[in-house]
Amino acid sequence: xxxxxxxxxxxxxxxxxxxxxxxxxxxxxxxxxxxxxxxxxxxxxxxxxxxxxxxxxxxxxxxxxxxxxxxxxxxxxxxxxxxxxxxxxxxxxxxxxxxxxxxxxxxxxxxxxxxxxxxxxxxxxxxxxxxxxxxxxxxxxxxxxxxxxxxxxxxxxxxxxxxxxxxxxxxxxxxxxxxxxxxxxxxxxxxxxxxxxxxxxxxxxxxxxxxxxxxxxxxxxxxxxxxxxxxxxxxxxxxxxxxxxxxxxxxxxxxxxxxxxxxxxxxxxxxxxxxxxxxxxxxxxxxxxxxxxxxxxxxxxxxxxxxxxxxxxxxxxx
Amino acid sequence: xxxxxxxxxxxxxxxxxxxxxxxxxxxxxxxxxxxxxxxxxxxxxxxxxxxxxxxxxxxxxxxxxxxxxxxxxxxxxxxxxxxxxxxxxxxxxxxxxxxxx
Amino acid sequence: xxxxxxxxxxxxxxxxxxxxxxxxxxxxxxxxxxxxxxxxxxxxxxxxxxxxxxxxxxxxxxxxxxxxxxxxxxxxxxxxxxxxxxxxxxxxxxxxxxxxxxxxxxxxxxxxxxxxxxxxxxxxxxxxxxxxxxxxxxxxxxxxxxxxxxxxxxxxxxxxxxxxxxxxxxxxxxxxxxxxxxxxxxxxxxxxxxxxxxxxxxxxxxxxxxxxxxxxxxxxxxxxxxxxxxxxxxxxxxxxxxxxxxxxxxxxxxxxxxxxxxxxxxxxxxxxxxxxxxxxxxxxxxxxxxxxxxxxxxxxxxxxxxxxxxxxxxxxxxxxxxxxxxxxxxxxxxxxxxxxxxxxxxxxxxxxxxxxxxxxxxxxxxxxxxxxxxxxxxxx
Numbered sequence: 001x002x003x004x005x006x007x008x009x010x011x012x013x014x015x016x017x018x019x020x021x022x023x024x025x026x027x028x029x030x031x032x033x034x035x036x037x038x039x040x041x042x043x044x045x046x047x048x049x050x051x052x053x054x055x056x057x058x059x060x061x062x063x064x065x066x067x068x069x070x071x072x073x074x075x076x077x078x079x080x081x082x083x084x085x086x087x088x089x090x091x092x093x094x095x096x097x098x099x100x101x102x103x104x105x106x107x108x109x110x111x112x113x114x115x116x117x118x119x120x121x122x123x124x125x126x127x128x129x130x131x132x133x134x135x136x137x138x139x140x141x142x143x144x145x146x147x148x149x150x151x152x153x154x155x156x157x158x159x160x161x162x163x164x165x166x167x168x169x170x171x172x173x174x175x176x177x178x179x180x181x182x183x184x185x186x187x188x189x190x191x192x193x194x195x196x197x198x199x200x201x202x203x204x205x206x207x208x209x210x211x212x213x214x215x216x217x218x219x220x221x222x223x224x225x226x227x228x229x230x231x232x233x234x235x236x237x238x239x240x241x242x243x244x245x246x247x248x249x250x251x252x253x254x255x256x257x258x259x260x261x262x263x264x265x266x267x268x269x270x271x272x273x274x275x276x277x278x279x280x281x282x283x284x285x286x287x288x289x290x291x292x293x294x295x296x297x298x299x300x301x302x303x304x305x306x307x308x309x310x311x312x313x314x315x316x317x318x
Numbered sequence: 319x320x321x322x323x324x325x326x327x328x329x330x331x332x333x334x335x336x337x338x339x340x341x342x343x344x345x346x347x348x349x350x351x352x353x354x355x356x357x358x359x360x361x362x363x364x365x366x367x368x369x370x371x372x373x374x375x376x377x378x379x380x381x382x383x384x385x386x387x388x389x390x391x392x393x394x395x396x397x398x399x400x401x402x403x404x405x406x407x408x409x410x411x412x413x414x415x416x417x418x419x
Numbered sequence: 420x421x422x423x424x425x426x427x428x429x430x431x432x433x434x435x436x437x438x439x440x441x442x443x444x445x446x447x448x449x450x451x452x453x454x455x456x457x458x459x460x461x462x463x464x465x466x467x468x469x470x471x472x473x474x475x476x477x478x479x480x481x482x483x484x485x486x487x488x489x490x491x492x493x494x495x496x497x498x499x500x501x502x503x504x505x506x507x508x509x510x511x512x513x514x515x516x517x518x519x520x521x522x523x524x525x526x527x528x529x530x531x532x533x534x535x536x537x538x539x540x541x542x543x544x545x546x547x548x549x550x551x552x553x554x555x556x557x558x559x560x561x562x563x564x565x566x567x568x569x570x571x572x573x574x575x576x577x578x579x580x581x582x583x584x585x586x587x588x589x590x591x592x593x594x595x596x597x598x599x600x601x602x603x604x605x606x607x608x609x610x611x612x613x614x615x616x617x618x619x620x621x622x623x624x625x626x627x628x629x630x631x632x633x634x635x636x637x638x639x640x641x642x643x644x645x646x647x648x649x650x651x652x653x654x655x656x657x658x659x660x661x662x663x664x665x666x667x668x669x670x671x672x673x674x675x676x677x678x679x680x681x682x683x684x685x686x687x688x689x690x691x692x693x694x695x696x697x698x699x700x701x702x703x704x705x706x707x708x709x710x711x712x713x714x715x716x717x718x719x720x721x722x723x724x725x726x727x728x729x730x731x732x733x734x735x736x737x738x739x740x741x742x743x744x745x746x747x748x749x750x751x752x753x754x755x756x757x758x759x760x761x762x763x764x765x766x767x768x769x770x771x772x773x774x775x776x777x778x779x780x781x782x783x784x785x786x787x788x789x790x791x792x793x794x795x796x797x798x799x
Contacts, residue, residue, distance in 0.1 A: 019519035020447050020493045023555050026455070027445035027489075028463040028697055081445065082463070084495030131445075342510045342535070344482040346425050346434060351482055353510045355535045355575070360422050360677070361669050412669055 010103040011112035016087055021110060021117060025129040027081030030136075036068040036075065037061060037151070038236060040210040040222035041158035043068075043075040044151065053080070053136035053143055060144040062234025064225055076158050078128040078150070085133040088115050097185075100149065104278045111153060116146045120157055128154050152208065152226055156274045160281070164212035165288055168271040170248075171204035171221050171231075172196045174310065177243035178221035180209060181301065182271045187248045188303055193230040195307065204240075205231035211242065211268070211292055218242065219295050244297050244313070251302025254312040264298035265289045329407050331384070331399060334418040336376030341414055343371060354413055361412060366391065367405050376418045380406055427679035429691035433733060435723055437483035437692040438476050439705050440469075442494035444697060448516045449554040450542070452583065452620035454613050455489060456708070461698025462715060466496045468699070470503055475719045477507040484509035487705075489697075490516055492524060501532030510535045518558055520574075521565045529572045537569065537576045541604075544592035548585055566600055582608045587629025591636055608633050609754070609773055612762050614708045624773070627780060634784035685739035688758060689732035693719075703732045707758025707767070735767050742768050752781035 011018035029048030035057055037044040045068055049057065058065050091114050103110040111118040117131040130150050134143040156166040170181040170189035174196075183189050193206035204221065207228040214220040219242040225233045247259055247267045259267070268289040269276055275285050303309055329335075337343075343352040350368035352361045363371060369390065373383045384402040388395060409415040429436040443463075444455050464472070476484065484504050491497055492515055504511045511532065517539035520528065528534070539562065542552035549559035569576050578597045580586070586593065590606070597604035610624045625633070684690055689703030689711065696702070699714035701722055711729045712722030723729065739757045743750040753774040757767035764771060 017492075017519060017524060019521070019524070020490065022445050022493070023447050023553075024449040024457070026457045028443060029460060032460065083445075086495050342482065342508050344436075344480045344508075346436070346480060347428055347432070349425060351422065351425055353482070353535065355510070358536075358575070362422055362425055363669055367669065408669060 010110065011101055011117075013101060014089055014091060014112045014114060015117065016089055018112070020087075021112070022081075022119065022129070022131060025079050025119070025121065025127065027083070027129075027131060030080055030082045034068050036066050036072050038064050038066065039151070039155055039224060040164070040212065040239075041076075041155055041162055043072045044154060044158070045072055045075045045077040046080060046147075047077060048080040050135055050137075052141075053134075053147075056136040056141065056144050057147060060148065060234070061225060064234065064236060074125075076126050076128065076154060078130055078154065081129065081131045082135070083117065083131045083133050085115070087117070087131075088133060100153070100274075102274070102277065104280050106280045109153070109157070109278065111150065113149060114146070115142050116150060118150050118153070120154060126154075126158060126161060148226065153274045155210070155224065156272070159210055159212065160275055160284065160288060162212060163288060163291065164210055165268060165272045165275070165285075165292060166208055166224065167211050167268060168207065168273055169209045170196075170206045171209035171223065173202040173204065173240055174243070174313075176240065178204065178209075178240035179243050179246060179313065180211060180221055181246050181248045182267050183248040184271065188250060189248065190229050192248070192303060192309065195309070197230055199310065201310075202237075203230045204237060207231070208273075211245075212239075213292070213295065214239075214241070217295065219292060242296055244299060245293070246299050246301040246313075249300060249302045251304055253302070253304045253306070254309055255302045256312055257300045257302075259298040259300045261290075261293050261298070263300075264293035264296060267298075268293055328417060329380075329403060329410065331381040331403060332379045333406070334376055334379050335374045335406055335410065335415040336418050337371065337374055338414055338416050345372070352414055357413070361414070363409075366401060367409060370402065370405050370409060371414060374406075374409075374415050421680065422677050423680040426677065426687070426691070427682050430679055430682050430684050430687045431690075433690050433723075435476070435479045435481050435691060435693065435719075437485070437687070438481050439485040439487060439692070439694040441694070441696045441705075442486055442488050442491045442497065442500070444489040445493045446489040446516070447493060447518050447555075448490070448558060450516075450540075450552050451554065452552065452581070452610055452623055454611055454620065456614035458615055459696060459698065461696075461700065463697050464699050464714060466499060468714065469496065469500050472695075472714055472719060473500070473503050473507055473509075477509070479720060479723065482510050483512070485512040485514060487514035490519070492519055492528075498527055498531055501528070501534065505532055505534075512536045512538060514538045514579075516540055516553070516558075517562050517565050517569070518553075518555070521561075521568050525565070525568055525572055525574065529569075529574050535575065537574050538579055539566070539576060541578050541580045541593060541597065542583075543586040544589040544596050548589060551585055552583070563600075566602070570601070577603045577605065580604070580606045581610055582606055582625040582629060582633050583610060583623040584625055584629065585623055587625045587632065590629070590633055594636055594640055606633060606637070609759075609777065611706065611759055614762065616762060618763075627776070630777070630780045631784055634781065635787075638784070683740065684733070684736040685743055685755065685757065686736055688736055689729050690736060693723075701726075703729070704758055706756050707732070707761055709761060709767075739768055742770065746778070749778050749782060752778040754778075 011021055030053055031050035033049040033051055033054035034047045035054055101112040107122045109120045115133050120128045132146050134141050134146055136143040159166055168184055170193045172179050181189055181192055190206045193203045197203045204223040205227040208224050208226040210222040210224055212220055220239040221242050222239045223237040227233055245264055340355045341352055343350045345368055348365045350363040350371050369387055373386055380402055384399045388398055444457055491513060511534040513534045515537060543549035546559035550556050608630045610620050612618050613620055688707050692704055694702045694705040700710045701712045702708055702710060711726045735757060743753060743755050754777050755774045760769050760771050761767040
């Protein structure tokens with residue numbers, strides 16, 4: 001079922017006729033191209049793309065994007081549909097931070113954004129649909145950004161099914177293990193990422209990383225192609241065992257303090273975008289955060305302007 | 319019943335008539351099928367009335383419509399003229415045409 | 420002259436008179452029993468192609484144009500197409516779920532398109548039942564509110580419903596509800612299979628008792644209406660209209676489903692009507708999903724006059740008449756549809772179980788109607 005008494009004005013910022021928001025995965029496709037994306041929780045399948053959209057997606061996601069194969073059957077499928085620019089309002093993004101509109105329901109999530117309408121449904125298994133007016137052809141076309149914004153949400157829900165979370169974080173590899181620095185915008189993730197990269201470490205992403213349980217009872221960090229300013233966007237990377245889960249703070253000097261399981265769970269919850277506001281899956285999200293926090297070594301890392309963060313990390317034990 | 323009584327006052331060969339805005343019609347084998355949308359009513363017109371309906375664009379007087387029809391129907395002019403006025407009156411009474419001011 | 424005779428002529432002489440156009444399969448509701456084939460694919464028609472198509476229809480003499488879907492208002496060019504339809508003089512019907520018909524969109528529909536009729540669907544007398552079908556919570560209350568707004572704007576509206584196992588228990592309440600809104604109500608007692616052949620919608624087919632109850636309610640309401648007419652109540656002004664003189668240039672009918680006089684075919688599918696899907700595929704009617712051409716490849720005039728498939732369809736509708744006539748007087752009670760037959764079992768001439776059941780139940784309803792009085796069944 002779709003949104004019950006949808007939040008006042010759902011889609012009103014973006015859509016010319018919010019009442020016409022699609023309630024089922026149907027419409028007229030852009031084309032007949034199909035692609036698969038090898039992201040954590042994948043493969044993610046997309047069908048109904050135009051040739052231009054497919055080319056734009058291949059360009060954006062590089063080796064993470066490929067033609068579908070026989071074994072992809074159980075992947076999460078998104079169908080793309082064409083709508084006209086007149087379905088959308090002209091949006092001036094100056095002066096405010098662009099955020100998607102969500103309408104959460106027991107068996108579906110509706111999403112509205114700039115030139116974007118999408119839904120994620122749990123009729124039998126997770127599936128999705130995206131309606132956009134961007135055909136991927138023109139220079140400056142918004143399609144890559146639209147598709148990425150949408151894919152971020154789908155991946156978040158798919159990983160939740162797998163017992164994991166997409167987390168606002170900087171993910172940095174040191175000595176074969178991944179450190180996850182949790183923090184919302186402005187916490188210092190990108191600064192830390194740049195600094196780490198200059199010092200020769202691999203940055204997975206300075207924006208979003210995937211945290212999942214592994215078979216042995218520990219945790220692993222998987223790279224997502226969703227970055228801010230730092231991190232590879234078009235190539236795969238192996239998963240890394242989680243070394244430390246760290247709440248990032250600014251401080252007068254560097255320090256590493258313990259973080260309780262509850263504190264770590266709260267931090268994961270706060271940094272899990274899209275799903276953490278879904279009241280219909282709240283229990284699942286909280287339980288997942290608690291499970292992940294329970295399996296992690298966690299701490300609070302205060303970072304000063306003086307540098308030497310990695311010495312602090314290596315030298316200290318939370 | 320005189321032609322005047324059928325048509326009502328005000329309709330003669332100088333009258334200009336046009337189709338009411340809420341009617342829709344098509345001609346099927348010479349007969350016009352007309353829908354009066356407001357009344358949800360369907361009417362079927364004979365050949366003469368159908369042609370009258372097609373020609374009544376509000377600009378030409380009935381005499382001109384009769385002259386146009388003269389070329390199509392082998393009828394004595396005075397008979398056709400009377401038929402046209404009578405027919406026009408019926409179409410006005412039926413709500414298909416209106417007198418142009 | 421009579422409308423029935425004109426209709427018969429269109430059937431006999433293959434004069435295209437009615438066209439139903441599915442503009443899009445996008446929909447803002449998600450009705451469980453929807454017949455759309457959501458797996459259908461192809462290249463949508465452009466606005467210019469629709470304009471040319473509509474012009475061709477007008478040239479061919481088409482009077483009735485129905486825009487449907489999915490939800491036709493969800494098509495990006497709906498208002499432009501509606502304006503064009505108005506300009507070309509069609510009697511335009513819009514089949515909408517009504518969910519978005521409020522505010523600016525409703526106002527623009529009235530001012531710019533001014534359709535002959537907006538047909539909306541009601542699935543129950545309660546929110547629980549209606550929303551169960553649409554699978555959009557709040558859709559019932561929204562529809563009622565929008566109907567009120569549509570009437571205030573002067574839109575002409577008719578309410579349709581399909582009888583299902585879910586709503587058959589509240590059919591009287593549905594009639595009462597629509598009557599309280601001052602609108603016409605038409606109920607179809609049959610759920611059809613999906614256009615892709617899936618019989619899933621049939622899982623909510625009404626029961627025998629439900630269909631009999633519907634027939635009884637329809638008879639009762641029809642009787643009440645006729646009595647009201649006769650006694651000067653609602654509709655009396657129509658009944659009392661003075662008869663036209665015998666020399667009248669005008670024959671009268673009504674938009675009540677008048678049937679052709681002495682037809683040689685079972686129906687007008689492919690003879691006087693067509694349906695078109697969002698990808699330009701042309702079908703004999705909305706129910707008969709055998710494509711007879713595609714508007715990307717040929718104009719409707721070329722298809723209408725040159726399609727071998729249409730010739731076949733026309734021959735089949737003549738044979739369908741013989742099949743139905745084989746049932747004698749009861750044949751009409753089958754409400755047989757060759758398109759439904761083709762979708763259900765592949766053979767457009769095979770009388771399918773729902774039709775047989777309909778005939779049996781209609782006969783039963785006739786037997787149990789007021790003594791000596793034939794129960795009048797609506798033509799669907």
